[in-house]
Amino acid sequence: MYTRPLARLIEELQRLPGIGAKTAQRLALHLINRPVTEIEALAQALLEAKQTVKxxxxxxxxxxxxxxxxxxxxxxxxxxxxxxxxxxxxxxxxxxxxxxxxxxxxxxxxxxxxxxxxxxxxxxxxxxxxxxxxxxxxxxxxxxxxxxxxxxxxxxxxxxxxxxxxxxxxxxxxxxxxxxxxxxxxxxxxxxxxxxxxx
Ligand SMILES: [Zn+2]
Missing domain, CATH: 3.40.1360.10 (Dna Topoisomerase Vi A Subunit; Chain: A, domain 2)
Structure with a gap:
């Protein structure tokens, strides 16, 4: 149904609490539509939080x-x-x-x-x-x-x-x-x- 990278993104989003299949799909389709700078900022915020917050x-x-x-x-x-x-x-x-x-x-x-x-x-x-x-x-x-x-x-x-x-x-x-x-x-x-x- 989805091209492979999109399916993987949906799969990852679906692991989050409170995110069902439909929400994961909506988020993935939203994200893929955003400018690359926005996606980079999100990815960096995730990594930085994970690496620095203890x-x-x-x-x-x-x-x-x-x-x-x-x-x-x-x-x-x-x-x-x-x-x-x-x-x-x-x-x-x-x-x-x-x-x-x-x-x-x-x-x-x-x-x-x-x-x-x-x-x-x-x-x-x-x-x-x-x-x-x-x-x-x-x-x-x-x-x-x-x-x-x-x-x-x-x-x-x-x-x-x-x-x-x-x-x-x-x-x-x-x-x-x-x-x-x-x-x-x-x-x-x-x-x-x-x-x-x-x-
Ligand atoms: Zn303390």
């Missing part, structure tokens, strides 16, 4: 610099941390402009069915970081799904051992069970942060 060695945020901007900022409260599952959740919280502390990105949630346990996530790094830096409060900004609940409680048990006085809280969600943090609007998320309660 995990922050402290909080596991994506950053072209290590430590990331948030970990380096003297403006941020070093004793108030927010634990999130993914970088997209950190971005959602930053959008509220309400949180002035630091982060720790887990890289996912515990999910035995998908082979994701403590060692597949940045949990041991969090425990070591808490033991060393001794923050005042740790907010779990994690969606209240089954996996989210398990993850929060496993981490809580680990942290109780290294820092018995650590105050641990969770977002007060005005959201349905299992709803994703990233889809919450800024006002709802800011309120959930403000009204956080002890875990």
């Amino acid at each position: 995990h922050c060695s402290i909080c596991f945020n994506w950053s072209a610099e290590d430590p990331c901007e948030i970990c380096r900022s003297p403006q941020r409260d070093p004793s108030l941390w927010c634990v999130v599952a993914e970088v997209k959740d950190l971005i959602a919280l930053e959008r509220t402009r309400e949180f002035k502390g630091r982060y720790h990105v887990l890289g996912g949630l515990i999910s035995p069915m998908n082979g994701i346990g403590v060692d597949q996530l940045h949990i041991r790094e969090l425990v070591a970081r808490v033991a060393q830096e001794k923050p005042r409060e740790l907010i779990f900004a994690i969606s209240p799904s089954v996996e989210g609940e398990v993850t929060m409680h496993v981490i809580k048990d680990f942290l109780k051992q290294v820092s018995p006085t650590l105050y641990m809280t969770r977002l007060a969600f005005g959201l349905p069970m299992g709803s994703e943090l990233e889809y919450a609007d800024e006002v709802t998320l800011a309120r959930a942060l403000e009204a956080r309660r002890e875990l």
Whole structure:
């Protein structure tokens, strides 16, 4: 149906999340119609992002610099941390402009069915970081799904051992069970942060 290079482009685009066969075809036909300079800019942006953006060695945020901007900022409260599952959740919280502390990105949630346990996530790094830096409060900004609940409680048990006085809280969600943090609007998320309660 397609000439070989076009078929390959469609195939690659279809690997992207949320891109079905029809969208991939539409994107490919759109791209092939654009000037070569535009395509080069896109290809370069992809490569540059891939080559320069790494995990922050402290909080596991994506950053072209290590430590990331948030970990380096003297403006941020070093004793108030927010634990999130993914970088997209950190971005959602930053959008509220309400949180002035630091982060720790887990890289996912515990999910035995998908082979994701403590060692597949940045949990041991969090425990070591808490033991060393001794923050005042740790907010779990994690969606209240089954996996989210398990993850929060496993981490809580680990942290109780290294820092018995650590105050641990969770977002007060005005959201349905299992709803994703990233889809919450800024006002709802800011309120959930403000009204956080002890875990
Ligand atoms: Zn960082």
